[in-house]
Amino acid sequence: MSQTFPFPFEPLPYPYSALEPALSKEILEFHHDKHYKTYVDNLNGILADFPKLQDTTLSELLIHLDDLPSDIQTGIRNNGGGVYNHQLYFHCMQGNGFCTPEGEFANAIHRDFESLDNFNRVLTNAAVKLFGSGYAWLVYEKGKLSVVTTANQDTPISDTRHPLLCIDVWEHAYYLQYQNRRADYIANWLSLINWEYVNSMFQMAEAQDETI
Numbered sequence: 371m372s373q374t375f376p377f378p379f380e381p382l383p384y385p386y387s388a389l390e391p392a393l394s395k396e397i398l399e400f401h402h403d404k405h406y407k408t409y410v411d412n413l414n415g416i417l418a419d420f421p422k423l424q425d426t427t428l429s430e431l432l433i434h435l436d437d438l439p440s441d442i443q444t445g446i447r448n449n450g451g452g453v454y455n456h457q458l459y460f461h462c463m464q465g466n467g468f469c470t471p472e473g474e475f476a477n478a479i480h481r482d483f484e485s486l487d488n489f490n491r492v493l494t495n496a497a498v499k500l501f502g503s504g505y506a507w508l509v510y511e512k513g514k515l516s517v518v519t520t521a522n523q524d525t526p527i528s529d530t531r532h533p534l535l536c537i538d539v540w541e542h543a544y545y546l547q548y549q550n551r552r553a554d555y556i557a558n559w560l561s562l563i564n565w566e567y568v569n570s571m572f573q574m575a576e577a578q579d580e581t582i
């Protein structure tokens with residue numbers, strides 16, 4: 371997330387109907403065109419009044435939230451997080467059929483979760499149990515993979531922790547299709563994971579880790 375102000379309203383990386391039947395066209399239209407766009411607009415609206423921050427990347431803004439002017443910390447946290455999280459979420463999905471991690475990344479999954487099936491169980495458990503709105507994540511930190519959760523639009527990013535994948539469990543991500551059945555949404559979502567993209571995030575995280 372090396373973009374800077376003005377942050378672009380990125381197009382969905384596939385057609386709105388590409389994830390059906392697991393995720394409906396209607397959900398993606400609302401999620402992308404309304405919810406995600408609102409975060410982009412709000413973030414740009416906040417930064418429009420802060421020229422000194424306009425060259426700061428989204429990742430840096432979120433890593434160093436505490437260093438921002440106090441009156442915009444909450445706005446950047448919620449809206450900057452909303453942009454970061456949704457961009458990762460949309461890229462983590464694909465509609466080309468089930469795929470699996472490969473190569474060194476597959477080895478890391480097996481090392482830290484024993485198996486892909488067990489990773490799916492750990493992620494599912496975290497996402498189902500998350501109270502209220504938020505995300506479950508696969509993150510890379512200091513050579514190790516783990517699953518964490520965040521509330522609202524918080525992002526588990528730091529100088530050493532790299533988000534690789536996230537599942538949005540805000541009701542707006544599934545309610546139109548699944549109503550209150552969050553567990554069904556999560557179960558179907560697992561078949562949408564774009565492991566090729568997540569692998570690229572893993573490789574980037576490893577490379578950045580080596581430079582710290």
Ligand SMILES: [Fe+2]
Nearest residue numbers: 405538540543
């Ligand atoms: Fe969302």
